[in-house]
Amino acid sequence: MAFALRSLLHRKRRQPGVDEFDLIKRLLAPLAAAVPGTFNLTNDAAVVSPPAGQDLVVTKDMVAAGVHFLPDDPPDLIARKLLRVNLSDLAAMGASPLGYLVGAAFREPLDESWLIRFVDGLRADQETFGLGLLGGDTITVGQAPLVLSLTALGAVPQGQALTRSGAVPGDVLAVSGTLGDGALGLRCLRDEVAVDTDDHEFLVDRYRLPRPRLELGVKLRGRATAVLDISDGLIADAGHLSEESNVAIRIDAERLPLSGAAQRLVGRDPKHLDDVLTGGDDYELLFTIGEADLAALTETDAGVSAIGVVEAGSGVRVVDGMGVDITPTRTGWRHGEFTR
């Protein structure tokens, strides 16, 4: 762990007075100040004491400018999405967040105002989700695009981590929140759809700022039989549940929970139903659960909807209200890329 700007092969001499190492340390150290075992980010590594009787859950995601976000996206939102996509992975395991490490490969020269806003975003979400910075590393890479990496640590009572492999025929397929908003928000940013200002703001916000369903994840412990968070798209991720559990999954298209903005877009042009079915970046929890256990979740604020059933067999199909198979031929979305 080293919050230094390290450059092994370059030997450029720095301008006197511009000490980027100190800048980064000064900006990031307050994010770790309240976290025991981080030594104000001056040590080789951080010490974390997981709560007794808990397993540790670890996950890591990487993003790059021009690939996962636009270079001129607001830095605080880039930071918050980076943290939230990792927290969404913790939610899918039923884990509560403990802390995180962040890595960044910055362009030169360092943009201090960008960095300040990036750190502001991390600080805001640390407070929202109750976790702190444990450490990390920053480097500079000349003129290459910004690459960010984040590792999140969480804790879950021993043996209670949720997996993708326990779905059984007869389970209900359920999902939190609404579907397709992230993909439609990206279409808004790309000027591929025309919507009114309110819908534009709503959808873009949903794309830029996922809501990790951490409270729901905790409630699913001991209830859900299989869980994941939707990042590749509903059908692709339902496919992962189907494969890992060795079951078939039927999705009822008319039960899909849509936001008002998404309803208006799909109503105007039914082809946007494909965005709902295959669009990535929802970061809602998709899970299988027995009828009785589902009933216990109705109080959750993440708005759980039953959208299908688990059956014997394999594969995922989408049916309309008449039971007719309407599964799109293009079912895979790899974060914006329709690859199948």
Place this chain on the structure above:
Amino acid sequence: MAFALRSLLHRKRRQPGVDEFDLIKRLLAPLAAAVPGTFNLTNDAAVVSPPAGQDLVVTKDMVAAGVHFLPDDPPDLIARKLLRVNLSDLAAMGASPLGYLVGAAFREPLDESWLIRFVDGLRADQETFGLGLLGGDTITVGQAPLVLSLTALGAVPQGQALTRSGAVPGDVLAVSGTLGDGALGLRCLRDEVAVDTDDHEFLVDRYRLPRPRLELGVKLRGRATAVLDISDGLIADAGHLSEESNVAIRIDAERLPLSGAAQRLVGRDPKHLDDVLTGGDDYELLFTIGEADLAALTETDAGVSAIGVVEAGSGVRVVDGMGVDITPTRTGWRHGEFTR
């Protein structure tokens, strides 16, 4: 956690049959096969059960092609150095390795043979150091340089993690192994020094393949008063111990442990003593310890040498055999960069 090649903004259609997601998963999954809680890398996150009564130690380092390694360096050695610099941080905390997560931002198109050799390097060092892959993420970033990130997890008995802050006047300053080989190895690779073939191979190997002093770190628990691993250079890192412990440190130049190759270079041109004092990439442990506790370490195979003393005051000075201050004016080395 997602071993997918994700591309949110690009929408290039892939060639049929070229499924990079499957390629990476196929190559990396065996590295996690023996690790409980990794679900064959198919889950959202990994579950780790730290041994009872142990604290967790986490550290993260990032490296980039053209900055920390050359684009045509052997991929297996890039992988092993990436892992080892993180294990060196664990060693400095007195921790034993539990596992690691790896992140990579690859150029397109993916070079399968490069990847195979990179994974070979990880596999070799997993076996050497007894840890396994817990997860990670891979992305592609067009033509940008390769950026790699690694997070290592270790465990240490509760409350026994080593820090940088406990040195007291009267302690001995000690170091493992030999000093300066990494910096001189980099000079060899840059054709800045002429040495015979054996010395070239030895020094380049020392630069490319650090030896994380994990066994020594474990032995230092409860004995050393302050510890770190030398990555920024002996004087700079002694400065970190001095600052965090609020003590002065005197280094005796004539007691510095040099390899035969380094001795020959310094003998030929005394200016290379500066490489020994300020060169980065040694990854040896630098620590302070009482005389009696030091005596207990003589059996260690990492070759511990006493090189100085801790005194009241502040700052670091280097003295020759006559006690004359010979501290170089240029004391900082930030991974190859002579910054001041």
